[in-house]
Amino acid sequence: MSTLMKQTRVMIRANLSSLPRRLAISLSMALSVALVVCVLAGFLAMAKGFETVLTGAGSPRVAVVLGGGTHQEAGSDIPASAIRTLDAMTGDIGVSRDTAGNLLSSRELVVPVDVKQAEDGTTRTLALRGMDAVGPMIRDGITLSQGRFFAPGAREIVVGDHLAAEFGLHVGDTVRLGAVDWTVAGHFSANGSAFESEVWGHLDAVRAAFDRQGQVQSLCLRLTSPASLGSLQAKLSTITSTPLVAVSEADLYAAQSGRTASLIRLFGWPLALLMAVGATAGALNTMMSSVSDRTVEIATIRALGFSRLSAFLGTWVEAIILASAGVALGLATAWLAFNGWQASTIGANSARMAFQLTVTPDVMLTAGLLGLAIGILGGALPAIAATRLPLTAALRTRG
Amino acid sequence: MTDTQEPYIALSGIRKGYRIGGEAIPIFSNLDLAIPRGDFVAIMGPSGSGKSTLLNMLAGIDRPDAGTLRIGSSRLDQMGEAARSSWRAHHMGIVFQFYNLLPMLTAAENVELPLLLKPLSARERRTRVDKVLDLVGLAGREKQYPAMMSGGQQQRVGIARAIVSDPGLLLCDEPTGDLDRKSADEVLEMLRFLNRELGKTIVMVTHDPQAALYAKRTLHLDKGDFIEEKRAA
Numbered sequence: 318m319s320t321l322m323k324q325t326r327v328m329i330r331a332n333l334s335s336l337p338r339r340l341a342i343s344l345s346m347a348l349s350v351a352l353v354v355c356v357l358a359g360f361l362a363m364a365k366g367f368e369t370v371l372t373g374a375g376s377p378r379v380a381v382v383l384g385g386g387t388h389q390e391a392g393s394d395i396p397a398s399a400i401r402t403l404d405a406m407t408g409d410i411g412v413s414r415d416t417a418g419n420l421l422s423s424r425e426l427v428v429p430v431d432v433k434q435a436e437d438g439t440t441r442t443l444a445l446r447g448m449d450a451v452g453p454m455i456r457d458g459i460t461l462s463q464g465r466f467f468a469p470g471a472r473e474i475v476v477g478d479h480l481a482a483e484f485g486l487h488v489g490d491t492v493r494l495g496a497v498d499w500t501v502a503g504h505f506s507a508n509g510s511a512f513e514s515e516v517w518g519h520l521d522a523v524r525a526a527f528d529r530q531g532q533v534q535s536l537c538l539r540l541t542s543p544a545s546l547g548s549l550q551a552k553l554s555t556i557t558s559t560p561l562v563a564v565s566e567a568d569l570y571a572a573q574s575g576r577t578a579s580l581i582r583l584f585g586w587p588l589a590l591l592m593a594v595g596a597t598a599g600a601l602n603t604m605m606s607s608v609s610d611r612t613v614e615i616a617t618i619r620a621l622g623f624s625r626l627s628a629f630l631g632t633w634v635e636a637i638i639l640a641s642a643g644v645a646l647g648l649a650t651a652w653l654a655f656n657g658w659q660a661s662t663i664g665a666n667s668a669r670m671a672f673q674l675t676v677t678p679d680v681m682l683t684a685g686l687l688g689l690a691i692g693i694l695g696g697a698l699p700a701i702a703a704t705r706l707p708l709t710a711a712l713r714t715r716g
Numbered sequence: 717m718t719d720t721q722e723p724y725i726a727l728s729g730i731r732k733g734y735r736i737g738g739e740a741i742p743i744f745s746n747l748d749l750a751i752p753r754g755d756f757v758a759i760m761g762p763s764g765s766g767k768s769t770l771l772n773m774l775a776g777i778d779r780p781d782a783g784t785l786r787i788g789s790s791r792l793d794q795m796g797e798a799a800r801s802s803w804r805a806h807h808m809g810i811v812f813q814f815y816n817l818l819p820m821l822t823a824a825e826n827v828e829l830p831l832l833l834k835p836l837s838a839r840e841r842r843t844r845v846d847k848v849l850d851l852v853g854l855a856g857r858e859k860q861y862p863a864m865m866s867g868g869q870q871q872r873v874g875i876a877r878a879i880v881s882d883p884g885l886l887l888c889d890e891p892t893g894d895l896d897r898k899s900a901d902e903v904l905e906m907l908r909f910l911n912r913e914l915g916k917t918i919v920m921v922t923h924d925p926q927a928a929l930y931a932k933r934t935l936h937l938d939k940g941d942f943i944e945e946k947r948a949a
Contacts, residue, residue, distance in 0.1 A: 323832040327821075334820030617816040620777060621877075622805025622833050624798070708777045709768070 324623045328631025331614055332607065333638065339603075339610055343639055346603035346695075349596040350643025350688045351650065353589055358651035358684035360585025362674040363660065364578040370511050370672035371577075375567035376457035377543035380412070382536040382553065382563045388572070390427060395533045395561065400424065402556050403536070410552040411545030412538045415451075421539035423452035424520055428527050430494040432516075434484055443480065445494055445516045447523025448537070453505065455539045456566075459512065464488040464503025470521045473502040477513030479671050483659075497526045511570065514661075514671045537566075577662065589684075593691055600695025604636045608703045616708045625704040632703040636696020637689065644688035651684065652676050723750035724884070724917050725774065730783035732769055743769050744940045747783070753884070756911040756918040758928035760945075761937035767921045768889070770937065774919060775810060775887050776800035787885060805833040809878025811907075813890035815870040817862040823873045824849065824858035830881040848876040852906060868899030875906055879916065886910065888920040892927050904930040 336343055382403075384395035403410075404420060413421045426447040431440045446452075450469045453459045463481075467473040474494070476486045481504045486492060490501045499518065507513045524530055540546060546565055553561040608615070615628050656676040730747040733740055743766040751757055761767050772778035773785060776792050777800075785793040790803055804810075809830070817826045824845050831841045849855055852872040862870050871891060878886055888907065892900035908930050910916045920931060928934045934945040 320833050320835065327829065327832060331818050331820060613816065614818055617812070617818070618829065619801070620775065620804065620810055621830050622801055622803075623829075624801060709772055 321624065321627060324618075324627035325630045325634070328615075328618065328623070328627050329634050329638075331618070332611065332631050332635040335611060335614070339606060342603050342606050346596075346600050347639050347643040347646065349599045350640050350691050351647035353592045353596050353691065354644050354647025354684045354688040355651045355654070356592060357585060357589035357687055358648060358676055358680055359655050359674070360581060360589065361680040361683060362651065362655045362676045364581040364585070365677050365680055366660070366672045366675040367581065367662070368575075368578045369675055370509065370514075371570040371573055372567070375565070375570035377565050377567045378540050379456055379566035380538045380540050380546055380549055380563045381566050381569050382538065382549075382561055383534075384559050384561050386560050386562075388562065388564065388569075390425075390535050390569075393534045395424075395536055396559055397531060397533070399556050399559050399561060400533065400536060402558075403553070406552060409541070409548065411541055411548030413541050421451060421455055423449040423455055423537040424533040425449075425452065425535045425537055426520060426523055426529060426532055427515075427534060428495075428523060428529070430516070432484060432492065432494065441484075443516055444514070445474070445518060445523060447518055447520040449520055452537060453517065455537055456507075456512070458508045458510070460506050462504045462506045464501070466505075467502050467517065467519050467522075469519050471502075471519065472497060472499045472522050472526065474499045474516050474518045475503045475505050476501055476516050478504050478506045479509070479513040480516065483671070495526050499526075509673065511672075538563075540565075589687065593687055596691045597695040600636060600640065600691055601698060603639070604632060604696050604699035605702065607635060608632060608699050608706070611703075612706055615703055616706050619706070620708050628703045628706075629700045632700040633693075633696045636699070637692040640689055640692020640695070643691075644685045647688060648676075648681050648685060651681075724753035724755070724788060725749065725751040725919070726784070726786045727773075727780075728784040730773070730780045730785065732766075732773065732778075732780050742940070744780075747940060747942075749935075749942060751917065751919065753917055754911070754915050756908070756930075756932045757920070758931035758934040759919065759921045759937055760923065760925070760928055760934060765937045766940060767937055771887055771889055771919070771921050774885075775808065776804050805830060806881070807883050808885045808887060809881070809883045811871070811874050811878050811886065811888040811891045813893040815862070815867075815874045815894075817870055817873055817877075819862050822859050822861055823854060823865070823876075826862070826873055827876045827880050829877060834881060844880055845876075848880045849873075851879075852876045866899065867895050868902055871895060871899070871903050872906065875903070875910075879910060879914075884917055886916050886918045888918060888922075890922055891920060892922070892924060900924070900927065 382395065383390065383393040384399065385393050387393050415421055428445045428447065429442050430445045432443050433440050453466055462478055466475055480486065486501050488501055488503060491498045492501060524532060538549065540549065543565065546563060550563045553563055619628060655674045658674040659671060660674060661671045727747055727749040730744050732744045733742040759767055759770065769778065773780055776795070780793050783793065784791070788807065790807065792800060792803065795803060827845045827848060828841050831844060849858060852875055854869065854872055854876065891907070892903055895903060904927055907918055907920065911918050922928055935942045936945060
């Protein structure tokens with residue numbers, strides 16, 4: 318081991334062993350770092366959970382056709398004539414067909430509906446998606462967890478597992494959506510994605526119940542392969558009656574999640590950084606106090622011949638160790654408090670969308686690095702101060 | 717020593733002062749001092765006479781404003797901070813008034829500190845530490861912490877730390893200033909032994925005339941110059 322390493326090890330040991338003498342201020346530094354890390358991890362976990370739930374909803378094998386010049390389902394409208402033209406197309410248009418040669422497609426309409434929560438009687442707005450009977454089969458990752466799917470034309474709904482649990486909607490229950498009652502025919506799972514925050518029913522029944530006769534917002538199509546989206550778009554451009562655009566379901570939901578996740582991060586980062594500035598000032602104060610407390614020890618060791626660098630490293634490493642303790646505490650708290658925590662927001666269809674905060678390794682890494690940066694920056698100046706202590710202090714001061 | 721021998725410590729034309737609040741405070745204007753190898757010198761003088769300033773310069777902690785300061789073959793007045801730090805590690809031991817032991821280290825670990833600056837194995841360091849602790853009468857107390865020891869024992873650990881790397885020069889700053897008479901005498905006997913038997917050159921700053929009697933000679937520092945005390949034969 319080099320002499321510098323040996324010197325530094327002694328300095329670090331001397332510093333850490335004397336921590337009990339300044340326990341309160343050292344704890345306050347670690348706690349302030351923990352707070353910053355916990356807050357940032359919370360915001361990042363929220364953004365990550367939101368991204369996960371929306372990106373999980375999208376499959377590259379599914380195309381969503383939107384009309385009316387919009388790239389969002391809410392403002393989209395596809396005329397029946399355009400759908401008939403598409404259905405009439407023969408040959409390979411990039412869309413899978415059933416055994417009868419019909420396109421695997423589902424006409425869809427999303428209606429916001431108010432539902433009372435069983436728990437406290439409060440009303441929440443949910444998304445009721447009307448779709449053709451083939452709709453659930455077109456999508457990836459949809460499995461029936463209880464009951465059966467809705468019957469064509471019937472006032473029946475299937476409810477995502479997440480909503481069923483939250484709203485106490487059991488199979489066979491009757492629930493009022495709009496002006497009419499609907500029967501819960503089954504529950505479905507969508508791997509925890511945004512679809513689990515939706516209620517699905519047959520398109521005709523939804524249109525009839527909400528007086529949306531003939532309306533189709535989007536057309537969901539099963540692609541032959543992710544690469545065939547281009548072929549579909551080329552075919553759509555030949556339909557001149559209305560502008561139609563085909564986007565992959567994955568891209569559609571990724572774009573939605575990107576906007577909201579960015580917004581969450583936009584709030585989270587400035588708050589965490591402001592807190593980090595405060596914590597850095599606290600770390601600076603703590604470490605200056607540490608250097609002051611150890612003046613005699615540092616000066617004594619330097620008087621024996623130890624280098625300035627070892628004095629610098631000893632103080633710096635102490636700051637980083639304290640920050641690391643804060644990081645560990647902050648991450649543990651964030652994990653316990655936020656990981657798996659259920660949250661909800663207003664989704665793209667003005668309806669409630671539930672998601673789960675996820676403290677992932679990259680969330681922990683990002684928040685942890687910010688915490689370490691506090692120690693690195695807050696410890697640097699006091700470490701320099703430790704190298705500039707007057708050695709004469711060692712000769713005439715009671716240790 | 718003969719007149720032709722080079723002194724071990726040689727100060728010539730030393731000028732040193734401090735500036736306090738814009739006012740220049742001169743300490744030495746033209747100080748000369750020669751100490752032969754193997755000498756044991758006590759330096760006495762009133763407060764403010766410059767004893768500490770002299771000791772700091774001899775330790776390489778402070779530098780003269782002008783003049784020549786040579787110890788052995790090293791010109792301390794020409795060395796930078798890092799070089800003086802390295803010089804201290806290899807050529808000199810310091811004994812402090814308040815022992816300045818690190819409270820979180822055991823006696824053996826405190827003594828070992830200067831050896832960490834040398835390329836020695838753990839086994840070699842341990843051998844040397846055991847040897848000097850035995851020399852100062854603390855064999856068997858290697859694992860005791862300073863708080864578990866008397867003042868006299870702590871100062872003996874301080875002396876062991878000062879001599880463990882076998883330096884030629886020992887600088888002692890009021891080494892008995894915090895001890896009772898009995899402990900002080902034990903420590904002074906120890907210093908005399910190191911001087912007589914091991915040939916260490918010792919410079920000791922003290923206010924205690926009885927402590928000074930253990931040295932071979934006493935220099936009184938007053939008004940920036942030395943006056944050697946005459947002793948009865």
